[in-house]
Amino acid sequence: MSETAVEAAVHSAPLKRDDIPGWFFSLDRAAFSHLLSAQTAAGVTGDILELGSYLGRSAVLLGDHLQPGERLTVCDLFDSEAGDADNAAEMNMSYRKTLTRSAFEANYLAFHGELPEIVQAPTSVLADGRVRADSCRFVHVDASHLYEHVAGDIAVARAALGENGVVALDDYRSEHTPGVSAAVWEAVFTGGLRPVLLTPMKFYGTWGDAAAAQAVLRKRDWPAEGYTVDEDTIAGARVMRLNYQVKGPIQRSTSRRLALELLPPVATKATRRMLRTLRERRAAPPLPRA
Numbered sequence: 001m002s003e004t005a006v007e008a009a010v011h012s013a014p015l016k017r018d019d020i021p022g023w024f025f026s027l028d029r030a031a032f033s034h035l036l037s038a039q040t041a042a043g044v045t046g047d048i049l050e051l052g053s054y055l056g057r058s059a060v061l062l063g064d065h066l067q068p069g070e071r072l073t074v075c076d077l078f079d080s081e082a083g084d085a086d087n088a089a090e091m092n093m094s095y096r097k098t099l100t101r102s103a104f105e106a107n108y109l110a111f112h113g114e115l116p117e118i119v120q121a122p123t124s125v126l127a128d129g130r131v132r133a134d135s136c137r138f139v140h141v142d143a144s145h146l147y148e149h150v151a152g153d154i155a156v157a158r159a160a161l162g163e164n165g166v167v168a169l170d171d172y173r174s175e176h177t178p179g180v181s182a183a184v185w186e187a188v189f190t191g192g193l194r195p196v197l198l199t200p201m202k203f204y205g206t207w208g209d210a211a212a213a214q215a216v217l218r219k220r221d222w223p224a225e226g227y228t229v230d231e232d233t234i235a236g237a238r239v240m241r242l243n244y245q246v247k248g249p250i251q252r253s254t255s256r257r258l259a260l261e262l263l264p265p266v267a268t269k270a271t272r273r274m275l276r277t278l279r280e281r282r283a284a285p286p287l288p289r290a
């Protein structure tokens with residue numbers, strides 16, 4: 001989606017969850033839903049916490065999984081100022097043009113009867129203990145990408161999660177977010193965080209029983225749904241990897257093949273360029289980058 005399309009989407013009510021701009025894609029949607037539904041089926045209860053909600057794309061799904069008595073808390077700066085210059089630069093580059101708290105609220109209320117608990121502030125405020133220790137079953141960390149902030153967010157997640165709770169950490173391997181990678185692997189090697197699952201976008205871990213969480217994931221036939229499943233060992237710890245299956249060579253329709261073969265080279269080049277642009281647009285994430 002182009003930036004103009006995102007701005008248009010921000011100002012119109014979403015009809016489906018996919019209409020909400022953001023960076024929460026089908027593979028992680030499936031992983032979140034699977035893990036949260038399995039917790040519910042196993043009788044595990046607890047609140048859900050999200051650090052970094054943007055316009056609500058992931059928060060709406062988290063809200064789908066709330067059971068009676070459970071609470072979703074989201075923490076985001078929305079239209080507030082960031083607390084430091086680096087964070088302000090991130091906000092200006094990626095979110096300022098499109099993000100308001102009222103847009104988040106409108107999107108959330110398009111799918112749920114009531115708003116979650118909203119903390120409009122830097123995620124660092126959560127270190128004051130306002131989220132009860134051991135009260136959560138799932139925490140999604142997807143706010144600032146700066147090392148110091150993410151390390152703090154992981155500490156908040158650790159304190160908030162109950163036994164065997166799961167944390168999902170976004171952007172642990174993107175080229176533009178080395179601070180997230182540093183904080184995530186530091187938590188693994190020095191903070192007792194156990195890897196459960198890696199996707200292209202997110203690291204899933206627990207301070208509890210990683211093998212039990214992996215057994216839950218193995219129950220699903222991911223390949224039948226178009227995903228690949230692999231397993232690795234990192235410093236003695238098993239970790240699963242989920243990814244999208246790579247599609248085979250494109251089967252061209254006869255008319256398309258004839259057009260490409262018969263058109264003069266200049267026209268063919270232009271046609272190829274146009275088709276490539278269309279393909280990339282379809283595959284591109286909705287905003288320049290998270």
Ligand SMILES: C[S@@+](CC[C@H](N)C(=O)[O-])C[C@H]1O[C@@H](n2cnc3c(N)ncnc32)[C@H](O)[C@@H]1O
Binds near residue numbers: 057058076082091
């Ligand atoms: C990548 S977006 C979140 C995307 C969202 N989870 C989704 O799936 O679409 C990151 C969000 O973190 C927020 N953010 C950035 N730095 C923050 C900070 N220090 N404290 C709180 N929120 C922050 C931004 O306002 C932005 O909404």
